[in-house]
Amino acid sequence: MKWRVEDTEERAEFRAGFRDFLGSVLPAGWMAAIDAGDEDAFEAAREAAQWNPLAWTGTLGATGFAAPLWPREYGGLSGETWMQQVIREELRHYRLPLIGINLLGVGLAGPTIIEHGTEAQKERYLKPILSGGEIWCQLFSEPGSGSDLASLSTRAVRDGDEWVVNGQKVWTTIAQFAKWGMLVARTDPEVPKHEGLTYFICDMHAPGVEVRPLKQLTGTAEFNEVYLSDVRIPDERRLGDVGDGWRVARTTLMNERATLAGLSLDPASIMGGARKDPWQSFLADIPHTSDPVVRQQVAQFYIEQEVKEITAFRASSARLSGAAPGPEGSVNKVFNAEYNQRRTEFAVTAGGPGAVAWAPEDNAAEARAHSFLRARAGTIEGGTSEILRNQIAERVLGLPRDVEVDKGQPWSEILRN
Ligand SMILES: Cc1cc2nc3c(=O)[nH]c(=O)nc-3n(C[C@H](O)[C@H](O)[C@H](O)COP(=O)(O)OP(=O)(O)OC[C@H]3O[C@@H](n4cnc5c(N)ncnc54)[C@H](O)[C@@H]3O)c2cc1C
Known part of the structure; x- marks a missing residue:
């Protein structure tokens, strides 16, 4: 690593502790080969290890190092931002995946639940994210709403203690492996677009959820279309207040940018680290x-x-x-x-x-x-x-804001593609 801030004593101690942990879980020869710049020895250590990305998610998740900023009681370290930085530097240096297959769970869903979830929701959902036991996906984008996400059309209508959801999502990465989806749906079409949204936790195995893989030009199917037909979601899986979904979604989006900053999104490097x-x-x-x-x-x-x-x-x-x-x-x-x-x-x-x-x-x-x-x-x-x-x-740069032609208009009256 060419560019790095000099460690304070506290950071050096934390870094050494993390290296000790890596040394205790990585196959013999892995770290030494990288430190010595010996590519052949590294390849041999990696081959011998029969690298398993799912097992690695659980190994890192069990320690708190996977989410140092999360509270200790939910599997984190109640730590500070610099700890995450040090962990990332070390993982990158030792060519290990920065997060693993549950990237969206650890990076997006977890922080959103920590900020907006009830105590019962935190208890229920956070630990299985870190162990890799429950994979999460993000049900935000729709065929007519990507950049202008707040214009989305998927509807959720209340029916007693449940919500009935109908609509279509698209580009849903790893939906085919996911247990839960972060779902934003429209609960009130008669108010301006940002005000009529509510955020739900959607069981991806519930009746009415259909996941159809989309094959990309690479030949792999990283993401999917997701059809939601009369999907019933209990009200206890609502995250935040009714109509407050945009504020909750912004927490997810801010964490998305922070999570993705500097990451190569190639699934091979997310899950397997760089060879x-x-x-x-x-x-x-x-x-x-x-x-x-x-x-x-x-x-x-x-x-x-x-x-x-x-x-x-x-x-x-x-x-x-x-x-x-x-x-x-x-x-x-x-x-x-x-x-x-x-x-x-x-x-x-x-x-x-x-x-x-x-x-x-x-x-x-x-x-x-x-x-x-x-x-x-x-x-x-x-x-x-x-x-x-x-x-x-x-x-x-302080330039004028992008034009908002539908500002203040009820969603039901705005033009959509
Ligand atoms: C590999 C991959 C994985 C993804 N995974 C997920 C996922 O897991 N979950 C999920 O919800 N979404 C996911 N997405 C969707 C992604 O967030 C959207 O594709 C993205 O936000 C753009 O939306 P769009 O495709 O609808 O394009 P549009 O918003 O329709 O944009 C079309 C073009 O118009 C331009 N444009 C739009 N608005 C403006 C503007 N105001 N000013 C200037 N130019 C503009 C855009 O830059 C773009 O070039 C994924 C996308 C990809 C490629």
């Missing part, structure tokens, strides 16, 4: 590195990578000293996503014909093509680059 130093694997993909034009482009990518790391370093040093996440998060998300697209495209172009047609056993070529195709999603997921640019323009 190689990303810069080294990029270089390994580039043939003809003696060509001066290729060299010049590689140098340009290196410069941009440094700028990216320095910006991330500034953000992390601000967080270590207790500052709330600032605009660097949005700037980094935009830059990272676009940089990844350009870099993976360059790798494919430099690879020549072998980058688009390869022998079945050529795993490196397949991984290169996969990265190129997966990078397309980076500028859409977790807020599009255009929306983030709007936010930077408004909140950082």
